[in-house]
Amino acid sequence: RKEVEQDPGPFNVPEGATVAFNCTYSNSASQSFFWYRQDCRKEPKLLMSVYSSGNEDGRFTAQLNRASQYISLLIRDSKLSDSATYLCVVSVNTGGFKTIFGAGTRLFVKA
Amino acid sequence: DVKVTQSSRYLVKRTGEKVFLECVQDMDHENMFWYRQDPGLGLRLIYFSYDVKMKEKGDIPEGYSVSREKKERFSLILESASTNQTSMYLCASSPSRGYGNTIYFGEGSWLTVV
Numbered sequence: 001r002k003e004v005e006q007d008p009g010p011f012n013v014p015e016g017a018t019v020a021f022n023c024t025y026s027n028s029a030s031q032s033f034f035w036y037r038q039d040c041r042k043e044p045k046l047l048m049s050v051y052s053s054g055n056e057d058g059r060f061t062a063q064l065n066r067a068s069q070y071i072s073l074l075i076r077d078s079k080l081s082d083s084a085t086y087l088c089v090v091s092v093n094t095g096g097f098k099t100i101f102g103a104g105t106r107l108f109v110k111a
Numbered sequence: 112d113v114k115v116t117q118s119s120r121y122l123v124k125r126t127g128e129k130v131f132l133e134c135v136q137d138m139d140h141e142n143m144f145w146y147r148q149d150p151g152l153g154l155r156l157i158y159f160s161y162d163v164k165m166k167e168k169g170d171i172p173e174g175y176s177v178s179r180e181k182k183e184r185f186s187l188i189l190e191s192a193s194t195n196q197t198s199m200y201l202c203a204s205s206p207s208r209g210y211g212n213t214i215y216f217g218e219g220s221w222l223t224v225v
Contacts, residue, residue: 008151034213043201043216044154087153089214099214101146103153 001026003100006088010106017078021105023071023088032091033064035073037084038104044087047073078109113138115217117202123223130189132220134202143185144169144203144214145177154201160185192224 006023013019025033033050048055050062050071061074071088088102118133136143142161146154146169156169158177166177174196178186185204189196200220205212 041219043218044214045216046213099156101154103151 002103003027003092004088004090004102006086006102006105008103008105010108012108012110013078015078015080015109015111017109018074018076019078019107020075021073021086021088021107023073023102025069025071025088025090025100027090027092027100028069029093030069030090031093033062033071034089034091035060035062035071036087036089036101038087039084044101047086075107078107080109080111083107083109113140113204113215115202115204115215117200117217117220119220120218121221123225124192125225126191126193128192128224130192130222132187132189132200132202132222134185134187134217135183136185136202136204136215137183138204138206138215139182140204140215141182141207142205142212143179144205145175145185145187146201146203147171147198148201148219149198157187157200189222192222194224196222197224198222 035047036044037047038044050064054063059076063072085104085106087104092098114137116135144159145157148154160166160179176188202217203214205214
């Protein structure tokens with residue numbers, strides 16, 4: 001079982017749609033959580049951190065459920081420019097720290 | 112803005128060649144990383160370093176070595192390139208040892224081994 005699992009997609013949605021991505025992690029010692037965005041043939045970049053109370057940044061909302069070991073990202077009013085791969089990222093306490101990247105969920109937003 | 116620079120963006124090498132991938136960061140970050148990214152497998156950590164002359168193996172170190180002689184520079188070495196090392200290689204850095212630190216990536220080096 002992968003340590004961080006995501007639905008690979010692709011998700012194909014029209015502009016203006018709301019889309020949700022889910023991510024599960026297996027290690028209960030996970031301490032920090034993030035969503036990164038990666039455009040085609042580009043490097044990943046931090047989209048947002050995910051806090052226990054949930055957090056919002058404009059059209060993006062991230063949620064964390066520690067009991068179920070589950071993270072989500074909601075994108076409202078999708079734009080063409082949201083087309084990218086979204087990576088779920090978890091930092092785990094292993095005595096040091098270890099950052100684990102999910103394989104990503106591909107999103108296509110169409111006009 | 113944090114800048115992580117990978118000097119070689121696109122390389123084609125022959126099987127058995129020695130390959131050097133160079134990475135420089137300009138923000139005095141303690142941590143530096145080398146990942147490879149393959150379709151369906153996501154990012155896999157090859158090696159990382161918390162300090163000058165320090166290195167630790169990641170998840171897939173076989174066939175690779177690294178060098179960190181200066182804080183800002185972290186090099187990945189393929190001693191004898193093989194076709195299964197064809198991949199996108201991403202260098203990254205982060206400020207310090209901690210769970211909440213953002214990881215900043217370079218633009219990537221696309222290596223093809225023929």
